[in-house]
Amino acid sequence: MKNINSPSASQLESLVNVALGEEKADLAITGGDVVNVYTGELLKGCAVAVKGERIAYVGEDASHTIGPQTEVIDASGKTLTPGFIDGHAHIMHTYGKIEEFLKYVIKTGTTTIISETLDFGFTLGYEGTLDFLEAVKDQPIKIFATAPSTLANGQRDYRNNISPEQFRRLLECEGILGVGESNWVAVIKGDQQIFDLAADTLSFGKKLEGHAAGAKGKKLVAFAASGNSSDHEPIAAQEALDRLRLGMYVLIREGDVRNDLEAVAGIRNERVDFRRLSICTDGIGVKHLMNKGYMDSVAQKAIDLGFDPITAIQMVSLNPAEHFGLDDIVGGIAPGRHADIVIIPSLARIKPEVVISQGQIVAQNSKLLIEPKKHIYSESFRNTIRIPRKLEPADFAIKVEGGASEVTARVIDLGVDIANKEAQLIMPVANGEVKADVERDIIKVAAIDRVHNSGKMFTGLIRGFGLKKGAFAATASWDAANILVVGVSGEDMAGAVGRIREMGGGSVVYVDGKVLAELPLPILCQTSDLPMEEIDKRMDQMQQAVAELGCRIPYAHLMLVTLTTTIIPAVRISTGGLLDIKTGKLLGLLV
Numbered sequence: 287m288k289n290i291n292s293p294s295a296s297q298l299e300s301l302v303n304v305a306l307g308e309e310k311a312d313l314a315i316t317g318g319d320v321v322n323v324y325t326g327e328l329l330k331g332c333a334v335a336v337k338g339e340r341i342a343y344v345g346e347d348a349s350h351t352i353g354p355q356t357e358v359i360d361a362s363g364k365t366l367t368p369g370f371i372d373g374h375a376h377i378m379h380t381y382g383k384i385e386e387f388l389k390y391v392i393k394t395g396t397t398t399i400i401s402e403t404l405d406f407g408f409t410l411g412y413e414g415t416l417d418f419l420e421a422v423k424d425q426p427i428k429i430f431a432t433a434p435s436t437l438a439n440g441q442r443d444y445r446n447n448i449s450p451e452q453f454r455r456l457l458e459c460e461g462i463l464g465v466g467e468s469n470w471v472a473v474i475k476g477d478q479q480i481f482d483l484a485a486d487t488l489s490f491g492k493k494l495e496g497h498a499a500g501a502k503g504k505k506l507v508a509f510a511a512s513g514n515s516s517d518h519e520p521i522a523a524q525e526a527l528d529r530l531r532l533g534m535y536v537l538i539r540e541g542d543v544r545n546d547l548e549a550v551a552g553i554r555n556e557r558v559d560f561r562r563l564s565i566c567t568d569g570i571g572v573k574h575l576m577n578k579g580y581m582d583s584v585a586q587k588a589i590d591l592g593f594d595p596i597t598a599i600q601m602v603s604l605n606p607a608e609h610f611g612l613d614d615i616v617g618g619i620a621p622g623r624h625a626d627i628v629i630i631p632s633l634a635r636i637k638p639e640v641v642i643s644q645g646q647i648v649a650q651n652s653k654l655l656i657e658p659k660k661h662i663y664s665e666s667f668r669n670t671i672r673i674p675r676k677l678e679p680a681d682f683a684i685k686v687e688g689g690a691s692e693v694t695a696r697v698i699d700l701g702v703d704i705a706n707k708e709a710q711l712i713m714p715v716a717n718g719e720v721k722a723d724v725e726r727d728i729i730k731v732a733a734i735d736r737v738h739n740s741g742k743m744f745t746g747l748i749r750g751f752g753l754k755k756g757a758f759a760a761t762a763s764w765d766a767a768n769i770l771v772v773g774v775s776g777e778d779m780a781g782a783v784g785r786i787r788e789m790g791g792g793s794v795v796y797v798d799g800k801v802l803a804e805l806p807l808p809i810l811c812q813t814s815d816l817p818m819e820e821i822d823k824r825m826d827q828m829q830q831a832v833a834e835l836g837c838r839i840p841y842a843h844l845m846l847v848t849l850t851t852t853i854i855p856a857v858r859i860s861t862g863g864l865l866d867i868k869t870g871k872l873l874g875l876l877v
Contacts, residue, residue, distance in 0.1 A: 293622075297338060304335055304342035305621065310353030311335035311342060313645060318361030318629065320344065323368060323604040323618045326596050328633060334366065336625040339644040344621060357647075359640065365633050367599050368618050369397025369427075369626030369643060370581035373606030374467070374495070374518045374537050376569035377401045377422075377429070378812050381762070381805070381825075384421045386818045387575070388658035391427070393649040394580035395628035395638035398428045398616050400606070402466045405812045407434025408444045409670050409737055409767045412452040414810070419461045421661035426648045428616070428624075430463050432495055437480050438468035439497070439852050441766045441860050443735065443742070453483055457490045463610050464493030467518070469853050470501045470509040471868060484513050493610060496534070497853050510534055516609060518566055523552035530562055535609040538601075540584045541567030542574055543704070543844070547584070551591040560597055564605040572822045582628075586636040595633045667810050670767070671790055672739035677783050679776030682732055682745050684720040684875065691715055694877040696864055697728060698857055700750030700839075704848040708857040708864070709749060710877050720747070722774045724754050732779060733850060733859045734769040736761060736811065742861040746875050748772060751845070754836035756797030757782040758828075760843060761811035764851035768861060772846060793843060795831035802831040 293301075303309035313336040320332040333348035334341060343351050352358060377399060380387050391399070401422070406414035415434060422429035433456040436447050448456070456462050465487045473480055487494050496514030498506060510532040518537040520526040521544070526536045540547040547565060565584050574583075581602050588598035607617025615624050629640040641649040648656045686693055692714050699709035711728070713720045722729040731748040735741070751758075757773030759782035769786060773779035773796075782796035785804065791811030795802040805824040807814050814821050825843065832842045839845050849859050857873070858865045864873040 293340065297340070300337050301340060301342045301622065304337045304351050307350030309337070311337055311348070311351040311356050313357045313359070313625070313642070313647075314348050314352050315359045315361050315366060315627065315629070316348060318364045318366045319633070320619055321365060321367045321596055321599050321633065323596070323600045324620065326600070328365070328596065332366070334619060334627065336642075336645045339624055341619065341621055341623050341625045344619060359629070361629050364629050364631060364639070366619060367395075367628045367630060368603040369616065369628055369641070370395050370585065370602045371398040371400075371606045371616065372396060372567050372581050373400050373564050373609060374566035374568055375399050375401045376405070378405045379542070379569040380572050380575060380818070380821075381807060381812065381814050382572065382818045382821050383661070383809070383813060383815070384425070385658040385660045388425060388427065389654060390575045390818065391580050392641060392643070392654060392656075392658070393638065393652055394582040395630075395641050396427065396581040397626035397641070397643045398430070398607070398612070400430045400432065400463060400610060402434070403431050404434045404436070404439065404466060404765065405762075405810060407436050407448055408440060408765065409810050409812075410666065411447040412449075412456065413666070415448070415456060417663065417667070419459060423461065425659055426646070426656045427643045430461055430610070432464050432466035432493075433457065433462050435466045435468045437477070437483060438472040439765050441850060441852060441865065443738065443861060444766055450479070450482065450486075454486055457487060457492055462492070464495055467495045467497035467853065468514060470496065470498040470505065470514075471855060473512050473514065474505055474508045475870070481512075488513050498529070499853065500855050507532065518568055521546050521549055523550050523556070526550050526553050526563070527556060527558065530558065535562045535564065537564045537566040537606070539568040540565055540587060541569050542571035543568050547587055548591060551588070551593065554593050554597075560601065561605055561608070563601055564609065565601045566606070572818055572825060576818060576822060582636045582638055589634055589636065663809050668790060668808050670811050671736050671761070671787055673734065673736060673787060674739055674741045676787070677734070677780050679780045681743065682730060682773070682776035682779045684730070684745055684747070686715045686718055686720060686876070693720065695720060695747055695875055696857075696873055696877060698731060698746065698748040698849065698859065698864070700748065700845065704845065704851070705854050705856050708866070708873075711749070713747070724774060727752060729753055729772055729774050730776075730779065731770070731772045731849065731859055733763075733766070733861050734771070734783065735767070735861045736769050737767040744859065744861050744863050746859055746864055752837040752839060753832065756795065756802070756835045758795050758832050758837075758842065758846060759783055759786055760793040760846050761786060761791045761807060762793070762847045764848050765853065766850040766860065767811070768850055770846055770849055770859070793828060795828055795835070797835060802834075803827040
């Protein structure tokens with residue numbers, strides 16, 4: 287595969303000839319005001335000439351580059367910005383196929399995305415990650431990836447899904463820019479495998495992406511010393527500043543999982559350089575993507591919060607490009623760079639009217655002009671539910687031996703977001719079992735291995751989900767490849783898991799032997815065959831169904847699938863028991 291950073295000799299010659307007027311451009315944009323992200327200026331009345339996929343000329347007058355076959359766009363009164371970049375994304379979290387996702391993304395002026403690949407790594411390891419690279423290759427916009435950090439993020443059953451040799455082969459791939467977000471807790475504990483992977487990554491000249499939620503003082507400094515170059519977890523201006531002062535790149539989250547931009551926006555009043563400050567989505571949801579947009583909406587919010595418009599544009603273009611070493615091809619409007627250009631009404635109004643990616647007009651007036659490439663997933667992607675047998679209600683029983691009338695149990699105690707704590711609560715025992723206690727909002731929760739055909743599962747207790755009856759199950763678990771299910775009775779929990787098994791993956795709301803709502807996710811148990819509009823409709827139906835069963839959590843599906851994540855210091859569920867992320871220890875249900 288040709289290195290995307292390296293134009294051929296003939297391409298270079300052609301760019302020089304167009305700049306000199308000895309050869310004519312394929313596309314010229316005249317009369318617009320160009321946002322120069324390199325100097326922080328707005329250059330009035332500029333012209334840009336494009337040859338092939340790259341910019342050949344930027345200046346006041348490009349008439350010498352225009353010939354009979356040159357397509358000319360008059361941008362008088364408009365503003366030209368570089369194509370927007372999302373420096374940290376989870377593009378599979380929209381639950382739609384890549385082509386469905388891109389149908390909406392392209393229109394927003396987003397021309398480069400750097401995505402995590404954890405969902406592929408935990409389920410299908412090395413081969414799954416390669417298939418992701420194939421799916422995003424040769425799309426109308428550029429999509430790069432980071433190798434899945436299963437060692438630093440994965441639950442125990444999935445840490446070694448990718449061998450050290452396979453990691454090295456992934457690092458050789460052009461589309462891989464480094465290793466994805468690594469949990470600081472795992473890194474500073476001194477795991478030799480993690481240090482070996484970090485050293486390999488740096489030896490390839492690629493990036494170690496960090497995840498430092500809650501890290502402070504010497505622990506944060508130690509994490510930076512490990513080679514991790516970035517963090518997207520700051521939730522306050524001071525946290526962002528602390529990381530910038532350590533030479534780290536900070537990516538402020540503004541997506542579906544967290545909206546931290548407003549809380550961090552106070553940093554704009556600090557007299558510091560913002561060139562290592564970016565904004566990312568950390569994953570965007572279907573509804574947001576369809577109704578609000580993507581990086582265009584993120585940049586607009588930054589401006590609305592008081593960031594200087596050019597600074598806001600730098601944070602979604604040049605800054606992430608420099609972080610990943612891509613600034614020689616993307617991030618700015620300059621000769622030799624890819625012609626990734628967005629025409630907007632004005633500097634303060636980020637509403638893409640024309641989107642140009644790699645020299646092609648890919649969208650205009652909110653209409654898609656070039657369709658994304660479809661990707662056909664292999665059958666291995668559609669057969670990732672591997673459970674030895676159909677589960678029965680008794681499989682979800684919490685047995686207690688010895689005839690006790692009550693026990694002290696560890697309970698996952700939900701908070702207002704995806705962080706949670708351990709609560710130790712007295713639970714009554716009836717007929718040798720701990721039952722759900724709806725009056726105290728304590729119900730059952732189970733994690734079931736779905737990839738190793740091991741039959742491993744664990745049933746515990748959770749407080750705060752709100753269900754008064756029924757069950758809610760899903761396969762798109764974070765940092766593991768589990769089926770997760772919460773429910774009041776074993777009958778409904780078994781029914782919901784049974785329906786997921788029939789669908790080959792997905793999410794189900796189930797009560798009294800009936801399916802109230804469902805979203806099939808047959809591809810990797812993460813992705814749907816349905817159009818994005820139908821996915822949005824199904825997600826709404828699931829939210830409404832769990833609300834009718836008593837749940838008051840605004841994003842119930844997100845809360846469910848994050849019960850396994852290891853990236854936030856909290857208590858999580860695994861197939862082996864409750865997992866204390868801070869210590870890495872498995873905890874039994876009973877104290």
